[in-house]
Amino acid sequence: MRQAVGDPELTAAQREMLAGRRGDGAALAMRVIVRLARALGADRLIPVDSAHVDGCLFHGQVGIDLVERLIAGGARVAVPTTLNVGSLDLLHPGVVRGDAADRADARRLMDGYVALGAEPTWTCAPYQLRERPAYGRHVAWAESNAIVFANSVLGARTDRYGDFADICAAVTGSAPYVGLHRDENRAGQVLFDCSRVPAGAFASDVAWAALGHLVGRRSGTRVPVLTGLPGDADEDRLKAFGAAAASAGGVALFHAVGLTPEAPDVATAFGGRAAERRHEVTAADLLAARDELTTAPDGRLDAISVGTPHFSVAEFRALAALVADGPPFDEDIEFWISTSRAVLAEAERNGDAAACRRAGARILVDTCTYIAPVLRTSARVVMTNSAKWAWYAPTNLGIDVVFASLPECVLSARAGRVVRDPGLWRVP
Amino acid sequence: MIGVPLSPGCATAPLLLLDEPLSFWGGTDVATGEITDVHHPQRGASPAGRVLVMSGSRGSSSSSSVLAEQMRRGVSPAAVLLRRPDAIVTLAAIVARELYSIEVPIVVLSAEDFDALPRKGMVTVSATDENAEISIDDGRRR
Numbered sequence: 001m002r003q004a005v006g007d008p009e010l011t012a013a014q015r016e017m018l019a020g021r022r023g024d025g026a027a028l029a030m031r032v033i034v035r036l037a038r039a040l041g042a043d044r045l046i047p048v049d050s051a052h053v054d055g056c057l058f059h060g061q062v063g064i065d066l067v068e069r070l071i072a073g074g075a076r077v078a079v080p081t082t083l084n085v086g087s088l089d090l091l092h093p094g095v096v097r098g099d100a101a102d103r104a105d106a107r108r109l110m111d112g113y114v115a116l117g118a119e120p121t122w123t124c125a126p127y128q129l130r131e132r133p134a135y136g137r138h139v140a141w142a143e144s145n146a147i148v149f150a151n152s153v154l155g156a157r158t159d160r161y162g163d164f165a166d167i168c169a170a171v172t173g174s175a176p177y178v179g180l181h182r183d184e185n186r187a188g189q190v191l192f193d194c195s196r197v198p199a200g201a202f203a204s205d206v207a208w209a210a211l212g213h214l215v216g217r218r219s220g221t222r223v224p225v226l227t228g229l230p231g232d233a234d235e236d237r238l239k240a241f242g243a244a245a246a247s248a249g250g251v252a253l254f255h256a257v258g259l260t261p262e263a264p265d266v267a268t269a270f271g272g273r274a275a276e277r278r279h280e281v282t283a284a285d286l287l288a289a290r291d292e293l294t295t296a297p298d299g300r301l302d303a304i305s306v307g308t309p310h311f312s313v314a315e316f317r318a319l320a321a322l323v324a325d326g327p328p329f330d331e332d333i334e335f336w337i338s339t340s341r342a343v344l345a346e347a348e349r350n351g352d353a354a355a356c357r358r359a360g361a362r363i364l365v366d367t368c369t370y371i372a373p374v375l376r377t378s379a380r381v382v383m384t385n386s387a388k389w390a391w392y393a394p395t396n397l398g399i400d401v402v403f404a405s406l407p408e409c410v411l412s413a414r415a416g417r418v419v420r421d422p423g424l425w426r427v428p
Numbered sequence: 429m430i431g432v433p434l435s436p437g438c439a440t441a442p443l444l445l446l447d448e449p450l451s452f453w454g455g456t457d458v459a460t461g462e463i464t465d466v467h468h469p470q471r472g473a474s475p476a477g478r479v480l481v482m483s484g485s486r487g488s489s490s491s492s493s494v495l496a497e498q499m500r501r502g503v504s505p506a507a508v509l510l511r512r513p514d515a516i517v518t519l520a521a522i523v524a525r526e527l528y529s530i531e532v533p534i535v536v537l538s539a540e541d542f543d544a545l546p547r548k549g550m551v552t553v554s555a556t557d558e559n560a561e562i563s564i565d566d567g568r569r570r
Contacts, residue, residue, distance in 0.1 A: 028526060031526065032519070032522055032523065032526065035435070035518075035522045036515060036518060036519060036522065039434035039435065039513055039515070039518045039522075039534075040513050040515060040518075041513065054489045054490060055493065057490055057493075059453070059458060059490060059493040059494050059497055060458055060493065060494075060496075060497030060500065060501075061497065061500060062493060062496045062497045062499075062500050062523065062524070062527065063493050063497075065527050065528075066523060066527060069527065142489040143489050144489055147489070159515070160489065160515060160516075161489065161515075162489035162490065162491060162492045162493075162515065162516050162519060163489060163490055163491075163492040163493040163496075163519070164492050164493070164496070164519045164520075164522070164523045165492070165515060165519050166489075220449075221484065250449070250484075250485075391467070392454045394466050395454055395455065395464055395465055395466050395467075396454060
């Protein structure tokens, strides 16, 4: 452990900003970044190409106070900056309930970030937008699922930024040179051998989410390395895995050998070091993870929520195909899809959004069903294919969860009760 | 004992040692500070007004906002003792100090000191930007 603290070395431009020559707002942002750098033991700051800001989700007056102090001080973002979900669906007013004062506060916070020059993207999946960080480039991203995706799947470099650090990095264009920005912290630490899981299991979306959950639980904040996974997993599978590993543990970077860019082989993924621990994953482990994420017995069902993290264009296509033939959803079941306004625009163009709506689905943008009051208050049991949603919703919403695959969500929506695919979880 | 200060301040309060890391967002009540995470073994306990001992925080990047809002409302921990530097907790303290001049000391202990902490006792934390001192009265005769 460090025995002392010291200030990071600053460039002339960074010192000028700290001294207030670029305005009081920029000076405040630089003070926050420098104090954070000092606390984390950074010897310098590094420039970042972009920022993804999570602070636009309303948690209390402190969020408004910070953003309005920055605005009053003349601050602007210095790099391209995307915004995470807010607490409202600005395209579909009235969908998010809540009293007028709460909605006004949420809107004031969201407007504040746009006033600082950030793009009103309102999505937890900024990696689904057209501009993505390039391999090896430094960025300052917040939102745990976006962080793990940027590091692992894109090979960009971000530490675990959260509220406040994100906007201050955007305004200063810099971040402490620590953590996952540095080579030595990106090597794998824990091995998960998945080769004993029957190959067919990973054809299901929910197997990836369940695997992410168990890897998160066993890894904590360490860097897991996965072997034995099918080599054709798409980004939605890796999204589901990463989101689960980040919320159940604190995983901000994983390496999937043969799948992710810093893991062409096991030795490279571990940076030449030995694994601290090895785990063998079995089908029974995935089943246990599913059961840990399920709090309700099979039976009653009130609602279904998919799209955490935000539904992609490909997921709209998959859901549209699943609902193309067969009856519409039971009218007593609320079926919600959370997505971004950018992805929705594409799904509107290609007709997939309309197909999902025809079956009975409703679409939420700019926010998410587990952080905003959207589900009807009588909902008690909700099905989801998201391990992250299943992990947080019982606490956030006071409901019970059934964790299930996207096809099971459709079967259940039609039947008006929990319907399982018995083949999906068969343990050989 | 001596620690490394991540954010300055002084506090004397009873200790609350967490058995597992905690996500302030999704895991605590923003209005009361109470642990609400259904998965946490200490659900129902409240870090408010205590010297919170945690190896590190977990989960969501919204936790800094929730903890800073708890500081603003006076329902945050009185101090936080960590086993390793933690950006989420530190940022909350930095921003509460910037916006409201509220100081909640955040201190990292050595692994040996951290692991030797008692489960109960009165803790005094005194941290400047440069140094941090921690003393514990656990009721036992020395």
